[in-house]
Amino acid sequence: MAADGFGNDVTAVGVPVTGHMGIAPFGTAIPSAVEGGADDYVLPVAFKLPGLLTEDGGFEWAMEADGDPIVFWQDGFSIPSGLANVTLTVKYAQTDETVRGIIRGKTPDANGFITIDGGGTSVKYVVFTEEIFKNGLIRRRVAANVSIESVSEDKSERGAVLGYEVVYKIDRSPALNNDHLGEWLIPATP
Secondary structure, three states: OOOOOOOOOHHHOOOEEEEEEEEEEOOOOOOOHHHHOOOOOOOOOOOEOOOOEOOOOOOEEEEEEEOOOEEOOOOOOEEOOOEEEEEEEEEEOOOOHHHHHHHHOOOOOOOOOOOOOOOOOOOEEEEEEEEEEOOOOEEEEEEEEEEEEEEEEOOOOOOOOOOEEEEEEEOOEHHHOOEOOEEEEEOOOO
16 A cells, blocks of 8 residues: 555554564674665674563663753754763563673673672673564664663562563764664565
8 A cells, every 4th residue: 555645654654573683792793784784684693692572572762862952142053962862672581691691791600600780781782673563674773882771670470471671771883973873674575
């Protein structure tokens, strides 16, 4: 169905049905515009896959300008401060060594033991997400300068998934023209 005279097109509505993410050490090369736009793109082995997300734990991106705009003497002229708070919130469903290693910034020892600093970790990452929509559209995003802002564990309840809500702070990166993230929209293949 094509858009009507008002630009309304129900086939262009994004309804996510599945997706995945990968996390790699800071400095890992990000996909080029051509690589990330390929239908058959596969993440390099440097990216760890944290597996299942909780039903309500899909990718929640927030991009908020920060600081007062720079206002000029001439009425009506201003520019943004250039500062921003950009975050990605996701909720992991799996409790395994991959997820624990990512959220704690450490590798568990041979006994599965890990020490946890409640103040967080200074480890930085590269994050890649892929969402597949009901209409076949694929949206991919990559952020090359990412750190963990917070980790919240769900209350441990009998018969319920113990999820880990992680808020990633995303900073600008020279690998992305000093922007915060890169994005591909790949149309459905007929």
